[in-house]
Amino acid sequence: MEPGPQLCLGPRAPPAPRGFGSQPSSPPQPEAGNQQDGNVLPLTLEEKENKEYLKSLFEILILMGKQNITLDGHEADEIPEGLFAPDNFQVLLECRINSGEEVPRKHFETTAVNILFCSKTQQRQMLEICESCIREETLREVRDSHFFCIITEDMVDIAGEESPTARAGEAYIVSSGFSSKIKDVDSRLLEKYHQAVYTLCSSCALNVWLAKSVPVIGVSVIGVSLGTIEEVCSFFHRSPQLLLELDNVISVLFQNSEERVKELKEICHSQWTGRHDAFEILVDLLQALILCLDGINSNTNIRWNNCIAVRAFVLCSAVTDFDFIVTIVVLKNVLSFTRAFGKNLQGQTSDVFFATSSLTAVLHSLNEVMENTEIYHEFWFEEATNLATKLDIQMKLLGKSRRTQQGNLESQLTSESYYKDTLSVPTVEHIIQELKDIFSEQHLKALKCLSLVPSVMGQLKFNTSEEHHADMYRSDLPNPDMLSAELHCWGMKCKQGGKDIELSFTIYEALHLPDI
Incomplete structure (x- = not known):
């Protein structure tokens, strides 16, 4: 299974205690209505019909989930004015009724004309039930599994609220607020399973994750800015x-x-918002994006329909906001310290292994920035104001600045100080802490075990000193006392094989050697 883009818990867990999470579901009970004096009463005809009707609704909901069909079906700007368009759930339910399905047809024979067959409130309640069932099943699997991995993925809009999609349990790629809630769940799981490793999935760029998880309160536009960037990219890919x-x-x-023209065009035709250097690209492209969006919006001929023109206007307004400019410039500069490190984490096995040794240097650089934020932020803010001037974007005056004249030097200094305290400082602090949380001592030990991959052993001249890191997995082995001898034999085998055949480059390849 291809891993989702964001969070993993693994690779190892001890037998789960029975008290973890919710208790297992009780065995199925016979169909029954009310219980009185210990006697089970059979369902009434009306209760049976209601049960069958609910079953039909859940079948539609599950079908939509399996086929990745949204409940709503239409964005507001896609529906012509004055035209009513039912949501996807309503359409599928009507289809079942029109095809002659007896239970839903009978249920609505006496229903008022034009009433919704299943309201948004009912759909939300059904989703909550499904969510509860999925959570119970996930916890049951974790309890029963000696090894487990929980993978997180994209956020989706369900019933008007952001919710995570899931393949193996909880799932998210999110910004600020929701991220902190999920991380609370992660910390509880780590308390229960001490050998679990909290790690970033290889399919997600480290810089993207770091940016999306910044919990900046003073300037609440980080999440908005990131969403805007993705919307702009999506807009042009329409x-x-x-x-x-x-x-x-x-x-x-x-x-x-x-x-440069060729390079930027190729970038624009790709999903560049997921790249390690997304903010550098955005700063380079910003003038072109603004000019293009403005041109689409102001085009007076019939080349673009009203829906596209309005969307272009909204996006152009968002990217020409000074808060947006400051945010992307600060993120570009702060994340430049983690760009190479993050890129290596998505590279070959050897790149990942050697990246673990560079983390100390990355943290040292970020701590140096933290200690001298005043100086660094001065350069960042100057870059932001110069970019805003180039794009003819007016600088916002915040805090005390609102009580001073726009051209006053004090107002500029006050704005600079405001963004330093509410954006630059908390962003650097967060990234330092997030790197420490993700790349814990346990996680780094696990990554050091990549030295046992044959191609990495070859680069180390078969003189690896990382074998002791494999001790973290010793208790998982059928014969733990043989670990040292087994590793020695493995090293000798790889050294001899390297003379005649190409050494395997991944864990997967190494585990499938014919005579392993």
Whole structure:
């Protein structure tokens, strides 16, 4: 199974205590209505019909989940004004009724005309029941499993609220607030399973995760800014015509460098918001994006429909806000210290192994930034104001600045200080702490075990000193006393094999050697 993009718990856990989470479900009981004096009464005809009707509703909900069909079905800007469009759930339910399914048809024979067959409130209640069942099943699997991995993935909008999708339990790629709630769950799991490792999935760029999890309260636009970036990318991927329009703007702006034009066009045609250098790309592209969005919005001919023009106006307003400019510039600069480290984590096995040794240097650099934030932020804020001036974006005056004249030097200093205290300082603090949390001593020991992958052993000249890190898995082995001897034999085997055949590059390949 391809891992989801965000959080894993694993790779090892001791036998789960029976008291972890909710207790296992009790065995199925016979169909019954009310219980009185210890006697089980049979369901009435009405109760049976209601049960069958609910079963039909849940079958639709589960089908939609399996087929990845949203409940709503239409975005507000996709529906022509004055036209009613039922949601997907309503349509599927009506389809079942029209196809002659007796239970739902009978249920609505006496229902008022034009009433919703299943309201938003009822759908939300059904989702809550499904969520409870999934949670119970996940906890049961964790309790019964000696080894487990919980993988998190994308956020989705369910019944008007952000909820995580899941493949093996909880799931998320989120910003600020929701991230802190999920991390609370993670910490509780780690309390129960001391050998579990909290780690980033290899399919998610470290910088993307770090940016999305920044819990900045003073300037609440980090989550909004990241969402805006993704919406802008999504907007231009709506159609080839929109991408072509952006290509044309890039060609004009960077006409002095054909190579740069080609590079930026290729980037724009990809999902660049998930890259390690997403903020560097955004700063480089921002002028082109603004000009293109503004051009689409102000186009007076019939080239773009009203829906696209309005969306372009909304996005253009968002990316020309000074809060947005300061935020992306600060994130670009702070995350430059983790970019190479994060890129290596998504590289070859040897890149990941050697990256573990560079974490200390990364943290040292970030701590140096923290100790000298005043100086660093001065440069960052100057870069942001210069970019805003280039793009003809007016600088916001915050706090005491609102009580001073716009051109006053004191107002600039006050704004600079405001963004330092509410954006730069908490962002650097968070990234330092997040790196420490993710790359714990336990996690680093696990990564050091990659020295046992044959290709890494070859790069280390078969002189690895990391074998003692494998002790963390000793109790999982059928014959733990043989670990040292087994590792020695493994090293000799890889050294001899390296002379004649290409050494395996991944754990997966190593585990499938013919004579293992």
